[in-house]
Amino acid sequence: MIDPIRNFRRAFSVLSVAAVLFGNVPSARAEQAHREPHGDAAPAATPRGKHDATVRHSFDDVQHWVAMFDDPARDQWQKPAELVRALGIGAGMRVADLGAGTGYFSRYLSAAVGESGTVFAVDPEPNLVAHLRERAEREGTANVVPVLASRENPRLPAAGIDLVLVVDTFHHIDDRPGYFRRLAGCLKPGGRVAIVDFKKEDLPVGPPLDHKLTRDQIVEEMQAAGYRLVAEPGLLPYQYALIFGVPARAGDEPSKKTD
Ligand SMILES: C[S@@+](CC[C@H](N)C(=O)[O-])C[C@H]1O[C@@H](n2cnc3c(N)ncnc32)[C@H](O)[C@@H]1O
Known part of the structure; x- marks a missing residue:
């Protein structure tokens, strides 16, 4: 006689093994299937903590x-020229495009810093980094x-940006407070970090709702990393733009003469 409970248990254990083997590895087909106007593919792994990707x-x-x-x-909707203008980038600056x-954004940033400036186009995906080099050569942006x-x-120079x-x-970065605390060491005195991301709302573009972070969560995580919000230009329809600075530490200030 067929035992339905035993059959269910057997099927469940086969599926569990399959999930362990394949569940966290997105197949190319899964990515294709979840294509959006400007968005992400299906989640690849369960987040480990509230500050993780x-x-x-x-x-x-x-x-x-x-x-x-x-x-x-x-x-x-991305308004790249307006956004880069709102960041107050001057000629000769060293800027990083993280991710x-x-x-x-390369050619807009390249034009903003000019010949004497540098744009570090940073990404952990080797194929994209090769593409960034080919693109810079094609577009003649020697400063990228x-x-x-x-x-x-991010492999950026210390105190250089x-x-x-x-x-x-x-939202792709793990342990963001730790990551951005370390990143502060790459900033010049007075250096800034500009975070642009999708509002956590249903939008016609961008990733699914559960991949997004609220503006307040980003502010809270950046504060935990030692930054403070210094500006919030509201020029984009679907994204917030948050500009952070790192307050000078007491030990960095010139010491006062006491005699
Ligand atoms: C949604 S894309 C955004 C690309 C680009 N900023 C744009 O607006 O067109 C996210 C990028 O972040 C990169 N990325 C993922 N994890 C990262 C990490 N830990 N540090 C830096 N970049 C990361 C990915 O490789 C990918 O190129």
Whole structure:
């Protein structure tokens, strides 16, 4: 006689093994199936903690991401020229595009810093970093320096950066307070970090709701990392833009003469 409970248990254990083996590895097909106007693929892993990435997946399929991130329709809502203008980038500055992706912002940042400045286009995905170099050569942006980061370390020079731009990337980073506390060591005195990310609302573009972080959570995490919010230009329809600075530490201030 067929024992339905035993059959159910057997099927469940087979599925559990399959989930352990494959569950956290997104297949290329799963990514294709979840394509959005400008968004992420299906989640690759359960987040480990409240400051961990809300989604982990591969960015190795360059052509897939070029079609998404460099879609000309994006310009209408991303307003890259206006956004870069609002960041107050001056000639000669050294700026980093953290999670540079396909280099959507590269040429705008390159023009803003000019010939005497540098744009570090930082990404942990080797295929994208190769693409960033090819793109810089194609676009003739000699001041763009691609950087192969690790997930925990942007590999930027110590005390060398005026501004770090982080667009649609914050939610991909693990242990964000720890990460951005370490990143502060890459900033010049007075350096800033600009975080642009999707509002946690239903939007016609961007990742699914459960991959997004609220503006307040980002502010709270950046404060936990030692930053304070210094500006919030409200120029984008679907994203917030939050600009943070690091208050000078007491020990960094010039000592007062007592005699
Ligand atoms: C949604 S894309 C955004 C790309 C680009 N900023 C844009 O707006 O077009 C996120 C990027 O973050 C990168 N990324 C993921 N984890 C990262 C980490 N820990 N540190 C830096 N970049 C990361 C990915 O490789 C990917 O290129």
